[in-house]
Amino acid sequence: MSVEAAVRATGVCKHYGATEALRDLNLEVPAGAFFGLLGPNGSGKSTAIHLLTTLIAPTSGSARVAGHDVVRDGLAVRREIGLVFQEPALDAALTVQETLEFAGRLRSLSRATIAQRSEQLLALFQMQDKRGQRVGTLSGGTRRALDICRSLLHRPRILFLDEPTIGLDVPNRRRIWTHIHKLRRDEGTTVFLTTHYLEEAEDCDDVAFLANGRLIGGGRPSELIERLGRRMLEIEGENLGSVVSMLEPRLGPCLREEGRALFRIEDSDFDLKNALGPSVETLQSVRQRRPNLNDVFLWVNHPELAEAIAA
């Protein structure tokens, strides 16, 4: 028996007038997975989330979430999902408790259920003492945590997180991720994440890269990183042209930015001093490090470089 995918998009396009926000999006996220849709600002991530959460209709193509068509059966989709937006959707005039009650009542939960679940969620985020506090007086991190509690109150099968940690400091980010992972373990919730903090997506089961409204690649983060190379070489200097032309025959094409070049190293015997000789002295900085998902994205986003890793 095949299990219905939590999210399935087939040939989805979205146009705003002449602007093509999404082009031929095809996605499949199995139930219970942790999926990341990654890309820079303006790449179409939010459009994709708005489409999958029934906030906008696709121009063409179709999408199913929790087994329901997002256009024809939007209500059924909305019943199954939880959603955390880029900016918290909270009323500053209400207290923490009232916010959760409002969110729960909107989803037709009984007062007893709301009380019991908000107790648990507030405990999870260590916010029990803030119950009577007005939302307007909470810090950014606490407000975000409350927004996440709000989205979880009805125990959604699929949780959509649109840049959930944007504007948060590191401790708060870490706390939020700890809780989301716990939730996945305990409840088996499918999590659909968009972010441009690519390091946050390294725990995903599967990621897809979006650039200018098009999917340009994806896969399991650990495999993508492994496939990219053993190490990354990052060099900085003023006239990199000659150095790059010396290194490219050995290391393959590099990613050039102003005053900076990034190479993949696959050969464990590679030695920069040997390869460059005295030219190494012209470099301002040299760094070798493990590749990360950010490097993968940069590589995939350049057609000529993408060919090199596909080969």
Add this chain to the structure above:
Amino acid sequence: MNLFPVFAVVERDLLRMLRHRGRLLSSFVRPMIWFLVIGAGIGALVAPTVPGSYQRFLVPGVLGMTMLFAAMLIALSVVYDKEFGVMRLLVTAPLPHYWIVLAKILSGTLLAMLQAAVILLLFALLGYLGPDLSPALLLLGCLGTALACASLGMTVAVWTSTLDNFAVVMNFVIFPVFFLSGALYPVQSLPPVLKLFATLNPFTYGVDVLKHACLGSEAVIAGADFSVALDLSVLFGFSALATFIACVRFSHETRLGLQGFLRGRS
């Protein structure tokens, strides 16, 4: 259809009303200033021999004004919700989008009637409610007027996506609606052009039915201008039409991606 979400919307608006104390106080002070100050001033001009008679005439108009402002505040809260993100919560809740419009109109109607009840109490305490008061018609008149104001406000709100725009629009709605309504003067004695506008203004019929309910046959300065049947038909007919337009427009707006406020921030 389960009504929990509708109650949630109403309950939140009630909480917000009680929480914004300054706004709540001003919603009682504003009509009382009109009633006591404008009433006394113009009263001295139009009926100097019978003190208080113009104020008796003003009772229905000021009552209507209270409901007009209260209902517009709920419409304002819709625009506020669009601008500050709470609308996203509403449109992702598992209910058809036009239910949000219906819930907000219900909430505007209830809150307007609650505020009207407080103003009525003040009028009673000041001794301005006469023996001809008809409680049943008053209740029905308040319901019709509040409903018409709430649906008018919601129709404006679904077309506006920023608070700035709404403030501008409101100035072009509240004041003409109030001044061209027979709240301050009998419609029959207006010059022809103004009389035409007043006749086209649904709020006129709200004030008029309240005149029937508060003044009865005792025409203090002037009585009502239209029949109760016409008043109620216009009020409920207009409400139904405006509600329908607001629902259709809002559903359309959400299908387009909530236009400005979703796209502008993504």
